Amino acid sequence: MASNKILASAAKSASYNMVLQIMFRMMTFVLNAFVLRYxxxxxxxxxxxxxxxxxxxxxxxxxxxxxxxxxxxxxxxxxxxxxxxxxxxxxxxxxxxxxxxxxxxxxxxxxxxxxxxxxxxxxxxxxxxxxxxxxxxxxxxxxxxxxxxxxxxxxxxxxxxxxxxxxxxxxxxxxxxxxxxxxxxxxxxxxxxxxxxxxxxxxxxxxxxxxxxxxxxxxxxxxxxxxxxxxxxxxxxxxxxxxxxxxxxxxxxxxxEGERYVMTFFDVLSFGDQGIYDVINNLGSLAARFIFQPIEESGYLFFAQTLKRGVPVKDQPKDTIHLASQVYQCLLKCVVLIGVTILVFGYAYSYLLLDLYAGSLLSSGTGPTLLRWYCVYVLLIAINGTTECFVFAAMSQKDVDRYNHKMFVFSLFFLLSSWYLTKTIGSVGFILANCFNMSARILHSIYFTLNYYKDSSLHQPLRGLLPSLPVVISFIASWVITTISEVHLCCDRGVLYRIAHIAVGAFCLLVVAVMILLFERELLSFIMEQWKARRGESNESKRTKDE
Known part of the structure; x- marks a missing residue:
């Protein structure tokens, strides 16, 4: 019961944190659009x-x-x-x-x-x-x-x-x-x-x-x-x-914050270029900030207060480890679906977004390319944040110490790759270096999770990384259709063509949503159970206050 209470509170915390991050990012979004003109x-x-x-x-x-x-x-x-x-x-x-x-x-x-x-x-x-x-x-x-x-x-x-x-x-x-x-x-x-x-x-x-x-x-x-x-x-x-x-x-x-350290200490970009990169970075990280970060923080809070740190699966209370594994799998499935959606539709709509936001200042040059690669990075951020919040909560102190040495290798590789790639291909190099390092951290978390559950055949939370086949097909079809739409309808042919391009994307997004509703039943059932539990607790709390 205590674990369920923590899960309900963590879910509520994630919801409220998403509201905060949405508000913060929208304010920053509007503020940047405003101050760029002044x-x-x-x-x-x-x-x-x-x-x-x-x-x-x-x-x-x-x-x-x-x-x-x-x-x-x-x-x-x-x-x-x-x-x-x-x-x-x-x-x-x-x-x-x-x-x-x-x-x-x-x-x-x-x-x-x-x-x-x-x-x-x-x-x-x-x-x-x-x-x-x-x-x-x-x-x-x-x-x-x-x-x-x-x-x-x-x-x-x-x-x-x-x-x-x-x-x-x-x-x-x-x-x-x-x-x-x-x-x-x-x-x-x-x-x-x-x-x-x-x-x-x-x-x-x-x-x-x-x-x-x-x-x-x-x-x-x-x-x-x-x-x-x-x-x-x-x-x-x-x-x-x-x-x-x-x-x-x-x-x-x-x-x-690796790219900012490289920009700050190695002077690979001018202050003006840093400003433009930061604006696009803020745009690209909207989802990471107001969706994935609250999920990571609340997930860590739940796992840290539910799991016994450093204790094998077989020695954890059965109800606790079952709930933790179920939450882990559903969180992975949820962030993967959101991340892939951003990647698929972000590719075809990066130019249009930047052009509407700040005109040719951002849509010309490398701006759209930066934002497209950032969509890849967002998917990796989503997976890494969720896997690491579980790993850091389950690790023993010795595991944490050993991981510090690996983090040193990740950091060194990241700094070197950021410096080299930025010198070679420009600001896109920052995003590619981030992608490489995020992939390495994901592989480490997957390795830890597999070892953690090696003695348990009942729990396989990493299955959450794989959407169902019909959903994958709908994503691929949507990417092909919206990419063709961008070539023929966007973005220098007038307002009506832009509206048509947006309509094509909206239709594809609707199809993807329907496929998720039809074929991701386990995830939807879990979300509904938590929503009903929260609603029940809220009603019980109100009755207690009335009494």
């Missing part, structure tokens, strides 16, 4: 690549390992030890911010001060924003562990909306501020983020802390570091697990 390509490259990379690097190195370790099953028994460990993220963030900020100002190529003035000040502001955000880390982990699924969406959604609207206002009313306007908007985001988390939990502790027996915090002071009588300041096991994830974090960040 700021230079160079400014866009500095803000969206250079400064955003600094911000994300500080946060990833400082908190990712702590989050993964502290959300594992069994780590939340002694909350004061968890809180103490999480507060280590703040001094670590100060250290990372100081080191990376100094590197960004001293060792990297500086933008032209006539085009992008106040660059050094912007580095300080974005680094400070990342450090301040770490002050809410204990509350973020507590919210996730207590399954407050709406909290993250509301807090981050309001913070993102505030940043986007303030950016637009400053670009319109005070264009002379330049990069300073983006700095003000970034600090505004951080203040909203911190203010909402602290306000909510202080209110919850005051009103429900003592009434809610499952809630571990009974007073506001419990959110801060403190000694535990007769016990260590923090758990040794949890510290070791955090260190294992910490070592892995550097390498995973290289793989996640």
């Amino acid at each position: 700021i230079s390509k160079e400014m866009l490259g500095v803000v969206n690549v250079r400064l955003t990379l600094l911000y994300s690097t500080i946060l990833f190195v400082s908190r990712e390992a702590f989050r993964r370790a502290c959300l594992s099953q069994g780590s939340l028994q002694q909350w004061q030890q968890v809180i103490n460990l999480l507060w280590c993220t703040f001094p670590l963030g100060i250290l990372c911010g100081s080191i990376f900020g100094y590197m960004w100002v001293t060792f990297l190529e500086q933008p032209d001060p006539n085009t992008v003035p106040h660059y050094s000040l912007a580095v300080v502001v974005f680094a400070s924003s990342a450090i301040l955000e770490l002050l809410a880390e204990p509350m973020w982990v507590l919210g996730q562990a207590m399954l407050f699924v709406k909290l993250k969406v509301i807090v981050e959604g309001l913070a993102i909306a505030g940043r986007c609207f303030l950016t637009v206002i400053l670009v319109l009313t005070a264009p002379h501020l330049g990069i300073i306007g983006f700095c003000i908007a970034q600090l505004f985001y951080t203040l909203i983020y911190l203010g909402l988390y602290y306000t909510y939990f202080m209110w919850y502790v005051k009103n429900f802390g003592k009434k809610d027996e499952d809630f571990p915090i009974k007073s506001p002071s419990d959110f801060f570091p403190g000694q535990i009588q007769g016990q260590a300041w923090t758990s040794e096991e949890l510290t070791k697990l955090t260190w294992s994830f910490f070592k892995q974090g550097f390498l995973k960040q290289l793989l996640t």
